[in-house]
Each structure stands twice: as structure tokens, then as C-alpha cells.
Amino acid sequence: MVTIREVAKLAGVSMTTVSRAFNPNAVIKEETRQTIFKIANDIGYAPNLSARGLVTNKKFVIGVFLSSIHTHMSTYLSEILSNIHSALPDDYLLSVEGIDRISNFDQKVKNRFDGILVVSQSAADNEFIYKLQNNHIPMVVILRKIDNSEIDNIYADDEQAILQGIRYITQQGHKRIGFIAGRPKFRATIVRRRGIELGCAANGLTFVKQAIKIGDFNPLTGKKLMREILALPISDRPTCVLCANDDMALGAIRACYEQGVRVPDDMSIMGFDNISYAELSTPPLTTITNPIQKMANLGIQRLISIINEPKKERLLQVLQPKLVIRQSIAKI
Structure with a gap:
């Protein structure tokens, strides 16, 4: 197994510098970071996320909570999940669950995620959303307008x-x-x-x-x-x-x-x-x-941003859908 010590030796830097190179928020020369990345890739080194998590106090897991997960989920929701997954940084895992299945918030949600993206379709989700807020869990709500001036919200008009x-x-x-x-x-x-x-x-x-x-x-x-x-x-x-x-x-x-x-x-x-x-x-x-791709990208980007810098002003972004004219409407 390739270790951080070997990467440091080949790069001519300390193990601390190698560790900082894999932390996106660490201050390090970009040239040094890229040199370390290339060496790591060449020799097959991958950073230990568990160890890094102990240092940064992160779990490297993002939760995506839908209003409901069921057999006949719409194609639209599956496309949202696909776009969210594509927008996720490489060092994060994605965990998907339905809000309607959360019977024990402390056991299933609290202290298990770095942040949560709520794909909300119904006001019935508000109880869950406010629990996240009260427990200071970073979150962004997408898809549905939320009437709360403190919650980051991205939706389409x-x-x-x-x-x-x-x-x-x-x-x-x-x-x-x-x-x-x-x-x-x-x-x-x-x-x-x-x-x-x-x-x-x-x-x-x-x-x-x-x-x-x-x-x-x-x-x-x-x-x-x-x-x-x-x-x-x-x-x-x-x-x-x-x-x-x-x-x-x-x-x-x-x-x-x-x-x-x-x-x-x-x-x-x-x-x-x-x-x-x-x-x-x-x-x-x-x-x-x-605009689901844009909604997913903005949602993940914003969530990662507030995980790294919690004290940000609230984001409210309204996206504009567009009419796509094909052949299913006749002129009469």
C-alpha cells in the first residue's frame, strides 16, 4: 500500500504539505498541489478520508433527502439524482433517503452528514427542514420555494x-x-x-x-x-x-x-x-x-460552500424554465 510518506519523499515536501494539498481549503501553492497530485496519481496513492475527516472534522458524506422514495418515482426525480451525483466533488459520498421514512431524526440524520440537499416537493417536508435548521446542519433546499429568510433556496418559477x-x-x-x-x-x-x-x-x-x-x-x-x-x-x-x-x-x-x-x-x-x-x-x-441540471449543480456547489464557510448570507435563486415546442400541439 502506497503511503503519504512515499508521496512526500518523491515530491520533496513534508507529509504535512501532502496532506494540505488534498484539502481544498488549505493554503498551498497551486504548482506544488498539482505536482503532488501527479505523483500521487502515478504511484497510486489515495488519501485516507477517515484520517482526513478526523483532522477536518468532516465525514465526507452528503445527504440527499427527497420528499418520498417509492416504486413509481417520476423520471424527473431520477434525472435530478443523476445530476446531483455528477455535480458532487470526487471525495464525497452520496446518501439518498426519503423524508417520509425518517422516524428517528437523531438516529438517522444527526451527526451523520456534512450537509444535506433537500429535494422538496411538499410543505409536509417543513418539519424535517426546520429540524435541520435547529440542529445547525448545513442544508440547501431545491425544487420548492421555502418561505424562510434563513434557508438557502433554489427553485424554478x-x-x-x-x-x-x-x-x-x-x-x-x-x-x-x-x-x-x-x-x-x-x-x-x-x-x-x-x-x-x-x-x-x-x-x-x-x-x-x-x-x-x-x-x-x-x-x-x-x-x-x-x-x-x-x-x-x-x-x-x-x-x-x-x-x-x-x-x-x-x-x-x-x-x-x-x-x-x-x-x-x-x-x-x-x-x-x-x-x-x-x-x-x-x-x-x-x-x-x-432547469434540473443547473439546480443540482448550484445546490451542490452552495452546500459545499456553506460546509466550508458556514457564516454566509442566505442564497435565494429563482431559475427560469423554458417552453420547448415540438409536435404535440396542433394549430386549429
Whole structure:
């Protein structure tokens, strides 16, 4: 096993200098740091994180807590986790858990992480978030707006994005709008529905009551609820259905296909999130891109920053989603 002593000898520096080179916050000439890194790489040396943790009082573990982890998690959440993992510094491990599974905070959370990224979808997460705050555990909350001036928060302006989508739908000549919602208590559902209501009012559209369906972000649910909308008399149907996420929109497209309803000729459909499968559907799905990669990168960068320098002013960053026009909305 290659030791720090061998690296120090080959680099012509002390073992303390080698140790400092692997501490991103240590003051050391960059030329010396890079020389040590090259030698370490050449001879196969890896720093002992456990020993380094004793010196720096760090565990080198970041917790990512989702509102819930379940079998039918949306594709969007899996893409968030992938982006978080990609943004993580090499010397950190990632631990993922659902907030709804935390029955013993002291045992499962306290003193186990250097910091926590909370991917929050619901106000039900607030109790957990405030426990983190009261225990002075570094955290950043992403995805959902938090009404607390002391908590770092990064989220996307879903309401404005929906309003942008409604304006486009209006420009295509649509007058009657349906909605397949997500889980009722999730912030995304509440904000996106409010955006539709405001957009319909501002543009003189009819928000068809019989075509407002409560879903759960699952594609099979999207398929089932679209069938219910298609069961309405043609004169009562909306001409365009917005779905609270792309997974349900893809399910809705499938329901139309099975019922012989052509998308977009007979029914237009819009999603939200711009997951990787959205452009592969038939037809390619018009949707709203959610800046998850930027959200994940900023969240991890900010979390590492406040772990290293706790006394920072609160960060509030609102990201802007964008409409992605493909082929699932007809001009009528």
C-alpha cells in the first residue's frame, strides 16, 4: 500500500504539505498541489478520508433527502439524482433517503452528514427542514420555494413557465383547456394549476371543469385519466390537455393512441419537465424544460460552500424554465 510518506519523499515536501494539498481549503501553492497530485496519481496513492475527516472534522458524506422514495418515482426525480451525483466533488459520498421514512431524526440524520440537499416537493417536508435548521446542519433546499429568510433556496418559477405555455396554446387557436394534475399537496401541482387558471383568465380560455383530473405524476395514471377525458362527449372535451409532468403526458398520448384519437390532430397535449423521453414520443412532446441540471449543480456547489464557510448570507435563486415546442400541439 502506497503511503503519504512515499508521496512526500518523491515530491520533496513534508507529509504535512501532502496532506494540505488534498484539502481544498488549505493554503498551498497551486504548482506544488498539482505536482503532488501527479505523483500521487502515478504511484497510486489515495488519501485516507477517515484520517482526513478526523483532522477536518468532516465525514465526507452528503445527504440527499427527497420528499418520498417509492416504486413509481417520476423520471424527473431520477434525472435530478443523476445530476446531483455528477455535480458532487470526487471525495464525497452520496446518501439518498426519503423524508417520509425518517422516524428517528437523531438516529438517522444527526451527526451523520456534512450537509444535506433537500429535494422538496411538499410543505409536509417543513418539519424535517426546520429540524435541520435547529440542529445547525448545513442544508440547501431545491425544487420548492421555502418561505424562510434563513434557508438557502433554489427553485424554478413554474407559474411563469405555465403562463408562457398557455400563451403559446392560445396562439395556436385553442379555447378549451384540460389538466391532469400531480399529487394534490405537492407544490408543483399547486403552482402549475394556479398558472393554468391565471393563464386561462388572462387569455379568455375555458378551463374545462370535467377535464381537470387529479393524478400522481405516474405515466399509468396519466393514461387512465386521459381515458376519462376522452370519454366526455366531443363537444365537452378540451382541445388541449396540460399534464403536470412529462411522465403523465406520455401516458396520456398512449391513451389517445389506444382510443384511435390522433395527437395532435384530434387532441393536443403538453407536458412539463422535458425529460429525456419527451423528444422520443410519437409525436415528440411539447413541454417545458425544468432547469434540473443547473439546480443540482448550484445546490451542490452552495452546500459545499456553506460546509466550508458556514457564516454566509442566505442564497435565494429563482431559475427560469423554458417552453420547448415540438409536435404535440396542433394549430386549429
